[in-house]
Amino acid sequence: MTNANLPRRSWIQRWHVKGFGWTALMVLLLIGSSKMTDVNVGMFFSNLDQFADLIVRMSNPTWDYLSVIIQPLIETIQMAILGTTIGTIFAIPFALMAAGNLVHNKFLRGFDRLVLDLVRTLPDLLLAAIFVAIFGIGSTAGVITLAIFSFGMISKLFYEVIETIDMGPLEAMESVGASKITIIWYAVLPQIMNQFVSYFLYTLEINVRASTVLGYLGAGGIGVYLQRSLNEFNYGATAVIILATIVVVLIIDGISNHLRRVLL
Amino acid sequence: MDEHLATFLRGAYEMEQAPIISFKHVSKVYSNGTVGLKDIDFSIPKGQFLVVVGLSGSGKSTLMRTINRMHEVTEGEVYVENEAVSAYKGRSLRTLRRRIGMIFQNFNLINRSSVEKNVLSGRVSYYPTWKSVMGLFSAEDKQKVVTSLNRVNMAEKIYARADELSGGQQQRVAIARTLMQDPKIILADEPIASLDPLTTKTVMDILKRLNQEDGLTVIVNLHSVELAREYADRIVGLRAGELVYDEPISAVTEADLNKIYQAI
Ligand SMILES: Nc1ncnc2c1ncn2[C@@H]1O[C@H](COP(=O)(O)OP(=O)(O)O)[C@@H](O)[C@H]1O
Ligand SMILES: [Mg+2]
Numbered sequence: 001m002t003n004a005n006l007p008r009r010s011w012i013q014r015w016h017v018k019g020f021g022w023t024a025l026m027v028l029l030l031i032g033s034s035k036m037t038d039v040n041v042g043m044f045f046s047n048l049d050q051f052a053d054l055i056v057r058m059s060n061p062t063w064d065y066l067s068v069i070i071q072p073l074i075e076t077i078q079m080a081i082l083g084t085t086i087g088t089i090f091a092i093p094f095a096l097m098a099a100g101n102l103v104h105n106k107f108l109r110g111f112d113r114l115v116l117d118l119v120r121t122l123p124d125l126l127l128a129a130i131f132v133a134i135f136g137i138g139s140t141a142g143v144i145t146l147a148i149f150s151f152g153m154i155s156k157l158f159y160e161v162i163e164t165i166d167m168g169p170l171e172a173m174e175s176v177g178a179s180k181i182t183i184i185w186y187a188v189l190p191q192i193m194n195q196f197v198s199y200f201l202y203t204l205e206i207n208v209r210a211s212t213v214l215g216y217l218g219a220g221g222i223g224v225y226l227q228r229s230l231n232e233f234n235y236g237a238t239a240v241i242i243l244a245t246i247v248v249v250l251i252i253d254g255i256s257n258h259l260r261r262v263l264l
Numbered sequence: 265m266d267e268h269l270a271t272f273l274r275g276a277y278e279m280e281q282a283p284i285i286s287f288k289h290v291s292k293v294y295s296n297g298t299v300g301l302k303d304i305d306f307s308i309p310k311g312q313f314l315v316v317v318g319l320s321g322s323g324k325s326t327l328m329r330t331i332n333r334m335h336e337v338t339e340g341e342v343y344v345e346n347e348a349v350s351a352y353k354g355r356s357l358r359t360l361r362r363r364i365g366m367i368f369q370n371f372n373l374i375n376r377s378s379v380e381k382n383v384l385s386g387r388v389s390y391y392p393t394w395k396s397v398m399g400l401f402s403a404e405d406k407q408k409v410v411t412s413l414n415r416v417n418m419a420e421k422i423y424a425r426a427d428e429l430s431g432g433q434q435q436r437v438a439i440a441r442t443l444m445q446d447p448k449i450i451l452a453d454e455p456i457a458s459l460d461p462l463t464t465k466t467v468m469d470i471l472k473r474l475n476q477e478d479g480l481t482v483i484v485n486l487h488s489v490e491l492a493r494e495y496a497d498r499i500v501g502l503r504a505g506e507l508v509y510d511e512p513i514s515a516v517t518e519a520d521l522n523k524i525y526q527a528i
Contacts, residue, residue, distance in 0.1 A: 168372035172438070175332055176445055177361035177389030182396045186385045190376045 054235070061243065062236035069225055069241055073248055076221035079139050080207040083146025084154075088200055091151050095158035096184065101167060120152035124210060125217065132218040139220025146207045146214070153206075157199045158192070165191040194263045201256035208252050212245050283307035283343075284449060284481050285331055290340035292326055292505075300326035301337070302505040310448075313475045314483045315492040317509075317524055318502035324485040327502065328451045331483075332364040333357060344449070362389040365442030367452035367471075371434040375427035379418065379437050382426050383409045386444030405444075412440040416470055432463025439470055450474060452484040456491070468495055489521045 012018065034041070097103050097112040124145055131141035169187035178186065215223015222245055229237040286307040292300040301323050308314055316324050329335040330342050333349050342349045344360065352360045365386075373382050387405050388396040395401075413419040416436035426434060435455060442450060452471060456464040468484075472495055475482045486492050492499050499516050501509030501524035509524050 166375075168368065168370050169374045171334070172366070172368060172372035172441075173385060173388075175334060175361055175364070175366035176386050176441070177358035178385070178396070179358065179388075179393045181393050182388050185397045186377075186381075186388070187374055190374050193376075 057235040058239035058242075060236050061239040062234075063240060065237045065240045066244065069222060069244055072215075072222045072225050073244060075139055076211050076215065076223075076245075077208060077248065077252070079142045079219075079221050080146060080204055080211045083143045083211070084150045084200065084204045084207050086143070086147040087150025087152075087203075088154050090147070091155035091158060094151075094155045095162060096188075098155065098159040099162040101163055101165070102184075102188070116152060116155050119148065120156065122148065122152070124149045124214070128214045128217045128219045137218040137220070137224070142211055142214050142219035142221055145219060146211060149210070150203050150207060154199060154203055157203075158196060161192050161195045161199070162188065198260045198263050201260055205249075205253050205256050209249055212249075282310065282346075284310040284345055285483075286343045287327075287330075288341045288343065290330060290337050290342055292323075292330065292335065293338045299505045300335075301330070304340070304505075304507050306500065306507060306510060308481060308483065310481055311475070311479050312481055313472065313495060313497045314481075315496035315499050316483065316485045316502060317487070317489065317492050317499060317521065319525060320487075322502040323505040324502055325453050326505075328366075328453050328483065328485060331449070331451060332361050332366060334366075358389050362445050363448050365445050365447035365450045367435070367438055367442060367450065367455045369454040369457045371431070371438045371458075373426040373434055373438060373441075375425070377426060378422070379413070379424050379426060379429070380409055380422050382437055383412055383422075383440045383444055386412075386441035389445065408444060409440075412443040413437070415443060416440050430463070431459050432466060435459065435463070435467050436470065439467070439474075443474075447480065449481045449483070452482065454485050454487065457487065464491070471495070489518075489525070492521070 094112055094116060098109060098116060100109060103109045103112075127148055128141060128145040131144050135141045135144070165188060169191070170183055173183040173187045211219075211221050212223050212226070215221035215225075216227045218224060218227075222241060226238065226241050226245075229235070229241060287304045290304040291302055294300055304327065316327065318324050326335055330337050331344065331349070333352065337350070344364070347360075349360060374385070377385075384399075384401055384405070387401065387408070390405075391401070410419055410422070413422055416439050418433060418436050418440060421429060421433065421437070426437065429437065450471065455471070456467055459467060468491060471482050471484065474480045484495070493513065493516060496513050496516075498512050499509065499521070500507060501521070503524060509520060511520065
């Protein structure tokens, strides 16, 4: 067998210049940025004993505390579900408008995407802090934060799915004389529904985890109790909260993973 | 013979011969400068089985889509039942499209939906959007689904999912969907290009039957010269967007058709 008829690779391809170049650049960036920000990796290891100390003090969970945190745990899940749902409802029209294959008006689409990009740049912790300031400590601030976060994330995931659909059924529905909304209902939604539900569940997973942290800022749910126990040095209670939260997150992830596997 | 009767008969005869579609000096230039159609000028009488032949890229699909305004023309005018199609807007455009059924090479069914829902979707232009979306179809129209499926011999697949069907079966369902529109005209854009010879005959026979039994005007874009000769009442040929051939089937010769397919 001969490879004589193959073109010769250029020296850039032969010596994998691009691959090595990018790796070297990444290593340089890592070293550079840790120098500039004074991150001291050594300190992480020298303070390990404090970490161990905390673990020891938490190793006596006060299990009675469990009955106190059932209610806030449920509230955390409710916040996540409510926030994700509200965010999704608002995301759907924005996602439809951002999809290049449905909206041919470049200006409208560009404006819509600009709004979505801006929403996504808002850090959720900052949002939580602002809404706690506005609505006071409680789950309202948490739900609104999660709704805005979900809106930004889901609208982008959704419009990227919409842009991959088969346009044939849309053409057929247009040819039977269907209105725009009817076309979307009949020809677009069935093609994207499974992926929509899957992304909804994925966002819900993230939100259950995020809402435990948001509570720490006073935005309701289990995080409020976590913060309180830490302030009171009640590490036994902290341990129970962390363990219970992990269990809940694992269960939610498990359910959602299972549903997503069934759907796709 | 009674003079009135003679006038009446002449009127009836003329009505029969009145064109259902006419192209008046139609040209189409795509926004990127490609010439799709060039000064197309001919008429199609009611009840004709017209086959349009021509090389790939000669403008067959473009020609077809100017009839139901899926494409806009840049010059000239297309008339359907003596009305200029450019005059239709919004709702009235949808009622124009309702009178014109369209069949596609790739069937363009909604894969994840049932055959029943696919066929019903051909009826949506008879309902306000909210009723279509809620699926509030009348009992008669649900019965009409069965009737339409029976006409293409697909009634036993009514509850199957569209993507479980073979290509030929999908195309028959697509025809049933079109029948739900109660169309006067059927446009079929290379309806058999993805089918094997046996199913090809089934689909072409159905189109011929709709033409002969229901008096529908049928326009089919075809690649195959043999099929064109077998089914057409009249053959027109396109080359580079121009009408280069137009003969009734009795006058068509093999040599003529070969010429259409010759490169320029
Ligand atoms: N959306 C479009 N934009 C630009 N050019 C197009 C478009 N659709 C078709 N064309 C061009 O118009 C010509 C006619 O195409 P078409 O009507 O699809 O031919 P056919 O159906 O006979 O294969 C071709 O040169 C094709 O490339
Ligand atoms: Mg074509």
